Amino acid sequence: NAGVMQNPRHLVRRRGQEARLRCSPMKGHSHVYWYRQLPEEGLKFMVYLQKENIIDESGMPKERFSAEFPKEGPSILRIQQVVRGDSAAYFCASSPNTGAFGGETQYFGPGTRLLVL
Amino acid sequence: AQKVTQAQTEISVVEKEDVTLDCVYETRDTTYYLFWYKQPPSGELVFLIRRNSFDEQNEISGRYSWNFQKSTSSFNFTITASQVVDSAVYFCAANTGKLIFGQGTTLQVKP
Numbered sequence: 001n002a003g004v005m006q007n008p009r010h011l012v013r014r015r016g017q018e019a020r021l022r023c024s025p026m027k028g029h030s031h032v033y034w035y036r037q038l039p040e041e042g043l044k045f046m047v048y049l050q051k052e053n054i055i056d057e058s059g060m061p062k063e064r065f066s067a068e069f070p071k072e073g074p075s076i077l078r079i080q081q082v083v084r085g086d087s088a089a090y091f092c093a094s095s096p097n098t099g100a101f102g103g104e105t106q107y108f109g110p111g112t113r114l115l116v117l
Numbered sequence: 118a119q120k121v122t123q124a125q126t127e128i129s130v131v132e133k134e135d136v137t138l139d140c141v142y143e144t145r146d147t148t149y150y151l152f153w154y155k156q157p158p159s160g161e162l163v164f165l166i167r168r169n170s171f172d173e174q175n176e177i178s179g180r181y182s183w184n185f186q187k188s189t190s191s192f193n194f195t196i197t198a199s200q201v202v203d204s205a206v207y208f209c210a211a212n213t214g215k216l217i218f219g220q221g222t223t224l225q226v227k228p
Contacts, residue, residue: 033215033216035216042208042218042219042220042221043162043208043210043216043218043221044218045215045216045217048214048215055214056214056215058215059215089160091162093162093216103150103167103169103212104212105152105164105167106152106164106212106216107164108154108161108162108163108164109161110160110161111160111161111162113160
């Protein structure tokens with residue numbers, strides 16, 4: 001049973017370019033979460049999605065960042081016009097829908113390391 | 118709002134020593150869930166344990182054990198007879214629908 005898949009594992013972009021990060025949840029998982037790990041800042045929640053719905057985007061920067069989880073295909077975290085401060089590790093996690101709100105275990109992918117030059 | 122504090126930034130031990138990583142949480146919820154994750158040098162995040170607030174029984178898994186104390190709002194993690202492969206950053210987290218992480222404790226186990 002494959003785990004959470006993320007690609008690319010490493011991504012280099014120049015300032016002003018767009019970054020697209022992909023996440024395929026574990027089989028049978030319908031919830032996807034994105035987290036960002038900035039140097040010296042720890043892991044911070046960005047967004048929580050279910051298929052075709054954004055449930056909680058309270059951690060997303062208001063500009064340049066967007067996320068989707070379409071009916072078919074992986075979840076995408078998109079960063080437009082990247083700046084150096086966007087350099088970080090971006091982790092995707094998935095969980096099953098057990099009905100225990102807040103109780104689902106989130107399993108993480110290997111992360112995408114984004115470097116903005 | 119929930120908050121998780123890991124006061125120990127870095128811990129260094131010699132192999133075979135026991136080590137305890139502290140985690141203190143704050144919450145107003147009566148039902149909540151706590152987690153520990155390990156981030157080895159390779160960078161991935163590995164799930165270790167999930168604990169719900171209404172089950173105070175402590176848990177042991179091999180060399181790992183967890184002590185959940187509601188009275189002190191703590192969920193500490195002990196590694197017995199540490200090994201070099203235990204060297205990693207360990208994160209405690211609370212789940213409110215999203216994970217709130219502590220700052221992490223870097224554990225270095227020296228041979």
